[in-house]
Amino acid sequence: MMNAWLPYVLCILLFSVGVYAVLGKKNLIRIILGIVIAEYAVNLFLILLCWKKGGEAPILQPGAVEQVMVDPLPQALVLTSIVIGLATTAFLVAIAMRLHERYGTYDITRIRELRG
Amino acid sequence: MAGNDGEAGMTLVVKTVTRLTVGLIFLYGVYIVLNGHLSPGGGFAGGVIIALSFMNLFLAFGGKRAFEIIKKDAVTALESVGAVLFLGIALLGFADGGFFNNFLPQGRLFSLISGGAIPLSNIAICIKVGAGLFGVFLALVSFRGSEREGK
Numbered sequence: 089m090m091n092a093w094l095p096y097v098l099c100i101l102l103f104s105v106g107v108y109a110v111l112g113k114k115n116l117i118r119i120i121l122g123i124v125i126a127e128y129a130v131n132l133f134l135i136l137l138c139w140k141k142g143g144e145a146p147i148l149q150p151g152a153v154e155q156v157m158v159d160p161l162p163q164a165l166v167l168t169s170i171v172i173g174l175a176t177t178a179f180l181v182a183i184a185m186r187l188h189e190r191y192g193t194y195d196i197t198r199i200r201e202l203r204g
Numbered sequence: 205m206a207g208n209d210g211e212a213g214m215t216l217v218v219k220t221v222t223r224l225t226v227g228l229i230f231l232y233g234v235y236i237v238l239n240g241h242l243s244p245g246g247g248f249a250g251g252v253i254i255a256l257s258f259m260n261l262f263l264a265f266g267g268k269r270a271f272e273i274i275k276k277d278a279v280t281a282l283e284s285v286g287a288v289l290f291l292g293i294a295l296l297g298f299a300d301g302g303f304f305n306n307f308l309p310q311g312r313l314f315s316l317i318s319g320g321a322i323p324l325s326n327i328a329i330c331i332k333v334g335a336g337l338f339g340v341f342l343a344l345v346s347f348r349g350s351e352r353e354g355k
Contacts, residue, residue: 147244150314171248178340185344 095136103129116184116194123180127173131166138162213266222264229257233334240326241319247329254330255337267345276346279339286332293325 106129109122138159146160184194191199213219233253240246262270297305311318 145244148313167248174337178344182344 096133099129099133099136102126102132105129114196116187116196116199119196120177120180120184124173124177127169131169131173134162134166134169213269214264218264222260226257226260229260230254233257233330237326237330238316238323241322242314242316247326248333250326251330251333252337254334255341258334258338259341262341262345271346274342276339276342279335279342283332283335283339286328286330286335289328290325290332293321293328297321 103126106122106124106126109125110119113119113122138161140156140158143156143158146157146163187199188194193199230253233250233256235250236245236253237247237250240250258274262274294304297303297307299305300307306320306322308320308324310320317323
């Protein structure tokens with residue numbers, strides 16, 4: 089019974105790593121990496137939700153009959169989520185580059201005054 | 205990676221390996237796109253792989269030479285072409301009765317030419333995603349250069 093919960097616990101652990109990186113780090117790039125890690129933890133959680141005992145990947149193969157498949161809906165959702173994650177990551181990186189252009193540093197404690 | 209290294213391109217090892225593998229990466233992307241209606245993958249994944257093959261070239265041989273070959277406007281135009289193509293396929297569905305209707309004969313299951321308009325949609329998505337992702341990459345790369353020149 090414990091084993092069934094273990095992936096979810098690890099998933100929450102991964103999410104906590106991401107949140108720690110967002111809150112605890114001072115480098116802007118590490119904060120972005122933390123956001124990405126937290127995002128992937130959520131994706132992993134959604135993928136884990138669709139698991140079914142003995143289920144196979146939801147792909148039709150020629151000549152295959154009657155098999156238990158996992159739910160493909162969360163997988164399609166997660167694909168969309170990954171795409172959106174890609175776009176937001178590119179946006180965050182662009183903002184970070186712009187900040188580095190203005191302040192010459194990625195350290196958020198030194199990005200204080202309004203400039204330019 | 206320092207900006208100067210990116211300008212001049214990387215070492216000979218990286219360039220040689222890139223020259224050998226980049227065609228294979230590109231072909232793998234094309235394979236993923238064309239088999240998108242039969243197996244995992246499809247327009248998005250294949251488009252990303254194709255864009256990555258171009259990025260590989262870009263990183264290995266340096267930005268200056270690559271910018272002479274690939275124009276940013278061409279990438280932007282290609283992205284728009286992909287979107288228009290996808291919309292066109294969706295609108296052609298009206299020939300069969302509705303938006304996104306599959307107007308082509310659907311063929312035999314599991315054969316390469318089957319699924320009606322789905323492979324065509326995959327190709328359109330591939331163009332859109334590949335050009336879009338490569339455009340993001342180009343924007344991030346050229347952003348620094350233009351800002352520096354401006355200063």
